[in-house]
Amino acid sequence: xxxxxxxxxxxxxxxxxxxxxxxxxxxxxxxxxxxxxxxxxxxxxxxxxxxxxxxxxxxxxxxxxxxxxxxxxxxxxxxxxxxxxxxxxxxxxxxxxxxxxxxxxxxxxxxxxxxxxxxxxxxxxxxxxxxxxxxxxxxxxxxxxxxxxxxxxxxxxxxxxxxxxxxxxxxxxxxxxxxxxxxxxxxxxxxxxxxxxxxxxxxxxxxx
Numbered sequence: 001x002x003x004x005x006x007x008x009x010x011x012x013x014x015x016x017x018x019x020x021x022x023x024x025x026x027x028x029x030x031x032x033x034x035x036x037x038x039x040x041x042x043x044x045x046x047x048x049x050x051x052x053x054x055x056x057x058x059x060x061x062x063x064x065x066x067x068x069x070x071x072x073x074x075x076x077x078x079x080x081x082x083x084x085x086x087x088x089x090x091x092x093x094x095x096x097x098x099x100x101x102x103x104x105x106x107x108x109x110x111x112x113x114x115x116x117x118x119x120x121x122x123x124x125x126x127x128x129x130x131x132x133x134x135x136x137x138x139x140x141x142x143x144x145x146x147x148x149x150x151x152x153x154x155x156x157x158x159x160x161x162x163x164x165x166x167x168x169x170x171x172x173x174x175x176x177x178x179x180x181x182x183x184x185x186x187x188x189x190x191x192x193x194x195x196x197x198x199x200x201x202x203x204x205x206x207x208x
Contacts, residue, residue, distance in 0.1 A: 029196050035186045038170065042182030048081045049204050051197060052179040054163075054172055056087050057096045058128065061189035062176045063121040066114070068194050080201060087167055087175050088160045092128050099133040101159045102150045108140050115140075180204065 031037045044050070053069065055062040076082060086097035099116070103109040119125045119136065127136050134147040150156060170179050178186040178193065180200040186193050 029199050031184075034192075034196050035180075035184050035200065038179075038183055038185065040169075042169065044181050044183075045081060048079055049077075049181050049201050050081045050083065050179075051181075051201070052083050052085050052166070054085050054087050054167065054170075054175050054177045054179070056093050056175050057099070057116055057120050058092070059175050060121060063117050065176055065189035065193065066117060068191055070114075072194050072197075077201070079205070085163050085166060087172070088163045089167060094160060095129050095133065097160055097163055098130070098151050098156050099127075101156045102133075102147060103137075105150050105153075105155065106137075106142055106146065108137070108142060111140050112137065 029035060057063075073082060084100070086093075086100040088094040088097035100109070100113075103112045103116075116127065116136065120127055125132075125136075127133055130148065130151055133151070134144045137147045138144065166179075170177070170185055172185070174187070176187070176189050176193075178197055180186065180197060181204045183204070184200045186196045186200070
């Protein structure tokens, strides 16, 4: 066999191996390293894959990943249900959580969510209690009385209780944190967090 024929046959043999090597470079994330798997997963939503984001308006890293979340939401698959859950683990965080839930009940969240992040994180305004939050919402057509009534309502208090229960159930130690289908926890604000979330969504979809 000539030298050139030998090289040709060798290259044909190696081609499938090199192609396989390229395929193996596709991101594969590992439990215990890139995300954690809960010991006692919560029940799933039938026919849907749930993604929950735990955050606090005073968290700079939550603010940093918000743009990536907004971009992700525009392309989110139809079978994925997304829910924001403000952490309320101490009085200051609880005030932010009550503010968020108040904005949802009053149907102004779309106007106030990013604006509140910007006011706190960029403009350095200390909107960390009921009074400062009520003053902020006046700019969005919400009277202080209406804001305060909802802020202190039984409905918001129930939401705060649920938030705290989920934080404990998911064994969260900080924010931002994302929980995929009640089973996987992704922490951090780096862009890779979104990639891991997408990976876990596909992982859950393939398990159906």
